[in-house]
Every structure is written in structure tokens, then in C-alpha cells.
Amino acid sequence: MKYMLMMNTPGGGPYQVARWPEQDLKAHIAFMKNFAQKLGQSGELVAAEGLAGPDQAKRVRAGKDGKPITDGVFPESKEFLAGFWIVDVDSPERAYEIAAQASAAPGPGGVPLNLEIEVRQVMSAPPVDVP
Amino acid sequence: MLPSLDPRTQHLLRELAPRVLGVVMRRFRDFPAAEDAVQEALIAAAAQWVRDGVPENPRAWLIHVASRRITDHVRAEAARRHREELVVSLVPPEDQIALAADEAGFAERDDTLDLLFMCCHPVLSPSSAIALTLRAVGGLTTFEIAKAFLVPEATMAQRISRAKQSIKASGVPFQAPTAEERAERLGSVMHVLYLIFSEGYTATSGPELQRSDLSGEALRLTRMLHRLVPDDCEVAGLLALMLLTDARRVARTGPSGELIPLDQQDRSLWDRSEIDEGVALLTATLPKGNVGPYQLQAAIAAVHDEAASTEETDWPQILGLYSLLQRMSDNPMVTLNHAIATAMVQGPAAGLELLDALDKDPRMDGHHRLDAVRAHLLERAGDREGAIEHYQRAAARTTSVSERNYLLTHAARLRETPK
Numbered sequence: 388m389k390y391m392l393m394m395n396t397p398g399g400g401p402y403q404v405a406r407w408p409e410q411d412l413k414a415h416i417a418f419m420k421n422f423a424q425k426l427g428q429s430g431e432l433v434a435a436e437g438l439a440g441p442d443q444a445k446r447v448r449a450g451k452d453g454k455p456i457t458d459g460v461f462p463e464s465k466e467f468l469a470g471f472w473i474v475d476v477d478s479p480e481r482a483y484e485i486a487a488q489a490s491a492a493p494g495p496g497g498v499p500l501n502l503e504i505e506v507r508q509v510m511s512a513p514p515v516d517v518p
Numbered sequence: 519m520l521p522s523l524d525p526r527t528q529h530l531l532r533e534l535a536p537r538v539l540g541v542v543m544r545r546f547r548d549f550p551a552a553e554d555a556v557q558e559a560l561i562a563a564a565a566q567w568v569r570d571g572v573p574e575n576p577r578a579w580l581i582h583v584a585s586r587r588i589t590d591h592v593r594a595e596a597a598r599r600h601r602e603e604l605v606v607s608l609v610p611p612e613d614q615i616a617l618a619a620d621e622a623g624f625a626e627r628d629d630t631l632d633l634l635f636m637c638c639h640p641v642l643s644p645s646s647a648i649a650l651t652l653r654a655v656g657g658l659t660t661f662e663i664a665k666a667f668l669v670p671e672a673t674m675a676q677r678i679s680r681a682k683q684s685i686k687a688s689g690v691p692f693q694a695p696t697a698e699e700r701a702e703r704l705g706s707v708m709h710v711l712y713l714i715f716s717e718g719y720t721a722t723s724g725p726e727l728q729r730s731d732l733s734g735e736a737l738r739l740t741r742m743l744h745r746l747v748p749d750d751c752e753v754a755g756l757l758a759l760m761l762l763t764d765a766r767r768v769a770r771t772g773p774s775g776e777l778i779p780l781d782q783q784d785r786s787l788w789d790r791s792e793i794d795e796g797v798a799l800l801t802a803t804l805p806k807g808n809v810g811p812y813q814l815q816a817a818i819a820a821v822h823d824e825a826a827s828t829e830e831t832d833w834p835q836i837l838g839l840y841s842l843l844q845r846m847s848d849n850p851m852v853t854l855n856h857a858i859a860t861a862m863v864q865g866p867a868a869g870l871e872l873l874d875a876l877d878k879d880p881r882m883d884g885h886h887r888l889d890a891v892r893a894h895l896l897e898r899a900g901d902r903e904g905a906i907e908h909y910q911r912a913a914a915r916t917t918s919v920s921e922r923n924y925l926l927t928h929a930a931r932l933r934e935t936p937k
Contacts, residue, residue, distance in 0.1 A: 388917070389668075430646070430677025433669050475669050477643045510919045 389433060389509035390482035392472040392489060396502055398441060398465055402494070411495045418492050426474060426485065437470035473509065482506050523564055527572060531560055535657035538580040540629025543692050546588050549636070550682050553654060555591065559584035630655070631746045632694060634739075635703050637681075638710040641688045646681035647710045648717070653678055656735050666732045667717070704747075708756050708812065711740050715760050719767065720918070733764060754803040755813030761796035762819035765789040777924040781828035793823045814843045833862040850882045854891055866899040886915035890925060897932065906932050 396402035404412060419437075426432035444467070446458040472489065476482050486504040494500040523531070535556060542552040559580045573579040637651040649667075652658045658666075664674035695703060718733025740757045747753055769787035772778055797820050803813060818839045825831035837859040844852050853876055861869025873892055876882045893908035909929035913922045 427672065428676055428680070430649075430673050430675075430680055432673055475645070475667070475673065477645055508917050510917055510922070 392486045393505040394469045396469045431474045433473040435472040441467040532657040536655040540633045555584040555588035638707040650681040751808045752810040758796040758799040759816035761792045765792035777920045866895040869895045886912040
């Protein structure tokens with residue numbers, strides 16, 4: 388079954404990587420790379436992407452004429468989606484385990500960030516085989 | 519898998535691949551190396567057979583080429599360390615010549631079966647076992663398997679290579695299992711084949727063709743297993759179950775992929791020949807005794823398939839079969855179906871009463887099917903509000919798009935029906 392793991396980070400909080408010291412930043416990037424690599428090697432990774440910051444984001448909706456109307460950027464966002472993984476795993480427990488590992492990515496000073504990761508099952512998986 | 523070949527030759531290669539792999543495996547006892555060698559032999563066949571035609575004994579041809587490749591490989595590897603003399607002792611001279619063309623019969627039987635047992639070994643996770651089985655026994659390419667499971671090819675390749683590693687690490691020997699081991703492992707083999715079938719049958723996303731390929735492959739492998747162990751009643755039961763279920767495939771979804779429940783299906787679309795084959799198989803098997811869960815489920819499917827409509831279905835017989843099944847396995851899904859059959863025979867109130875027991879079962883916690891069944895029974899009992907609530911709850915909990923759409927539509931229709 389497939390799960391989407393969404394990494395939500397508080398705006399202005401500890402995940403403002405741009406302000407981290409180089410060494411911590413490097414450790415964080417190395418962790419994330421290694422994490423994706425391990426998921427790939429276990430045959431569980433379907434896709435993983437990081438998203439550009441919220442100061443690049445626009446909200447779009449169709450106007451009366453069907454053309455897009457964009458709404459400003461939201462640097463004041465309380466929380467935003469920073470990236471996601473899609474994994475294909477044997478059980479929901481395994482998806483939670485992977486999410487916990489991602490959550491423990493090192494932050495400033497090498498301290499685990501313990502960011503909140505939202506885990507959602509991807510629709511259209513066949514019904515779970517109940518034992 | 520080999521696009522330059524005509525479909526008949528491709529089919530032949532797919533049939534032969536596991537048998538050839540089995541022989542090479544038995545001789546060299548190295549799964550990854552044997553698999554590589556057989557793949558190379560298949561590629562060589564694709565090139566040469568197009569040019570020169572299919573050889574008289576294609577199986578012997580493939581075994582010969584694969585054995586030569588693996589011998590070459592072993593020799594090259596070993597030469598780096600020990601020089602030639604060691605290599606010679608690795609492969610006895612009598613094995614270095616091509617196999618006699620008629621070396622079929624019992625040895626081949628066991629080889630393919632052992633290969634299937636190895637790929638469906640309990641040390642592997644279900645998804646790894648499925649991938650490895652489709653690759654080694656089914657002869658599907660990694661690309662084809664990845665496409666069927668809607669994951670990137672690299673992901674599937676890693677899964678297969680890790681499965682091979684864990685087999686190597688676990689030291690699962692490639693040898694004929696004892697009768698006891700065989701009985702024990704046959705359960706895992708049947709389970710994996712049934713998972714492959716279900717994946718193809720219940721899948722609701724992706725181009726439909728890919729997925730029916732998957733259930734078709736499960737059917738083919740189960741047919742093969744049945745040929746290998748014709749006296750095993752449960753294998754016959756599993757094959758019958760797949761046939762009797764697959765027979766309803768076309769009627770099961772509407773033009774835009776929406777789910778059509780059993781009672782609303784156009785039964786003229788059901789595949790008569792699959793039903794006949796499944797029923798015949800079951801009729802021959804059931805009297806032998808040793809009735810197990812697959813045979814019982816097949817029997818239930820047969821009762822459904824032979825009825826002209828829901829009303830004319832022999833529900834008392836289905837109820838009886840579910841009671842037997844329930845005594846055999848502690849599975850909440852069986853209890854759920856038992857409740858449906860009870861409702862059909864004794865009325866919705868009796869069915870609803872049985873559902874209450876499932877509320878406390880942690881295995882059913884939050885499972886959409888319990889809500890869906892309760893909604894159906896409440897609707898039949900005349901509790902419209904309760905039915906709407908449970909249809910909506912089931913819709914929120916299912917992970918299948920077409921099932922969700924079906925449940926939402928049903929709830930909406932009930933809401934809009936004048937009281």
C-alpha cells in the first residue's frame with residue numbers, strides 16, 4: 388500500500404534552513420540524501436520531492452472568465468508543506484516508522500528536529516487483506 | 519518481454535523460463551547467478567530464434583546456453599583467484615555437456631515447484647515474494663512488474679534484488695522440501711498467488727489492461743501449480759476460486775470504471791467458460807474430503823455464479839458454507855460475510871445483530887467494510903438516516919477510489935429519495 392508522507396514545517400520556526408550554520412545545514416542535507424537512498428534501496432520509495440519555500444508560493448483560482456487569478460505570497464504562513472515522500476510499504480506501521488525517521492532529521496546543533504510528518508494513505512490501493 | 523518475437527514464441531519463452539531456471543538452479547545452487555544466466559539465454563534466444571527459427575527442443579537449447587553462460591561466469595570468476603584446475607572440479611564433466619532432450623518428467627516437476635516455494639518463502643515480505651515470483655516463475659520483466667504495481671522500475675528492481683539477497687542470507691536451500699515442509703510452505707505459495715490475483719482483480723487505478731494481466735498471470739501460475747500437484751485439494755480449490763471470481767470481472771465495473779455490486783451486475787456478461795471450468799474443478803475436488811478455506815470460498819463463488827439473480831441465489835447454502843468457513847478460520851472478514859448471508863436468509867435484523875460482535879474486534883477497527891455492510895443492512899431494515907450515516911462513514915474510510923464513489927453516490931441517492 389502506498390502512503391504519502393508530508394513534512395509540515397512551522398513558518399518562522401526551526402526549519403528556516405537558510406539561517407542555519409553551514410555545518411548543520413550540511414549534516415541535514417546529508418541526512419536527507421542518505422534517507423532517500425536507503426528508501427530506494429529497500430524498494431519502498433516511489434517518489435520524493437522537496438518544495439520551494441512559501442515565499443515562492445502563489446494561490447491560484449479561476450476568475451469569472453476562467454483565467455487564473457493569483458494571490459500573493461504568504462511569508463507569514465503558520466505552517467507549510469516543505470516536501471513529501473511517497474512510499475510503497477507492506478503495512479501502515481512501516482509508513483509510520485519511516486515518517487519517524489524523517490522527523491528525526493538533524494537541525495541546528497545536530498539536535499533532531501522532530502518535525503511533524505503527516506501520513507496519508509494514497510487512494511485506490513486494493514482493500515487491505517485483514518488477517 | 520521480448521518485443522522482436524511473435525506472441526507464440528514469447529509465450530513459449532515465458533512458459534520455459536521457470537523450468538529452465540529450475541534446472542540451472544538445481545545444478546549450480548546460486549539463485550542470482552542462475553537468474554542472470556537464464557536471462558542471458560532468453561536474450562540469446564530472442565536474437566537467434568528470430569533468425570534461425572525455434573530449435574527442435576527449445577527447453578534443452580535454453581538450458582544448454584544458460585549452463586554455458588554460468589559455467590563461463592564461474593570459470594572467469596574463479597580464474598581470477600584459483601586458476602583453472604579448481605574450476606574443473608566445480609562443474610563435473612558430465613554436467614558440462616548439454617542435457618539429454620528427454621530429461622523431463624519428475625526432475626522438472628520438482629524444479630519448478632521448488633522455485634515457486636523458494637520465491638514465496640515466508641522470510642520474504644509479501645511484496646518481495648510477489649515481485650520475485652512474477653520475475654522468476656512468471657518470467658515477467660522488472661519493467662512489467664513495476665508497471666503493474668504502479669511504482670518506478672528502479673523501486674521494483676531494488677525490491678527484487680533485496681529479495682534475492684534475503685534468500686541468500688537466510689540460507690534457504692534450493693532442494694526438495696520434506697513432505698511436512700511442503701505442506702507448510704504450500705500455504706505461503708497459495709497465499710502469494712492469491713495476493714497477485716487480488717491485486718489484479720481489485721485494482722481500481724491505472725490502465726485496466728495492466729492489472730488484468732496481473733490476475734491473468736496469477737491464474738496461469740496457479741494452473742501450473744495445479745498441474746504440478748494435481749492431488750492437492752486446496753490448490754484445486756484456489757484455482758477454482760480464481761476462475762469463478764475472474765468470470766465476473768467484466769460485469770464488475772461500469773463504463774467509467776465505477777464499481778457495480780454483485781446484485782446489480784449484468785449476469786449475461788459473466789464468463790461462462792470460466793464458470794464451467796471452475797465448477798467442474800470443484801465438483802471433482804470436493805468429494806475427496808480435506809475441505810479447506812479455498813475450496814469453501816470457491817464453493818460460495820460457485821453458488822453465486824450459478825444463480826440467475828440475487829433473489830434466486832441459494833442463500834441458505836451460502837450461509838451454511840460461511841458457517842463452515844467461520845469454524846475453520848478466525849477471520850473478521852468471514853464473520854462479516856456470514857452476517858450478510860444471515861441477513862439474506864433470516865432478515866436484516868439478524869444480520870445487524872451479528873455485526874455488533876465485530877465492533878469490538880480490533881482488526882476491524884475503522885475498517886470501511888464494516889460500515890458499508892451495516893449501511894446496506896440498515897437500508898434494508900428501513901433505517902434511512904442510519905444507512906446514510908454509515909455509507910458516508912464507509913466512504914471516508916475506504917482507500918479505493920471507485921468504492922468511495924460508489925458509497926458516496928449511494929448515500930446521496932438515499933438523501934434525495936423522498937421520505
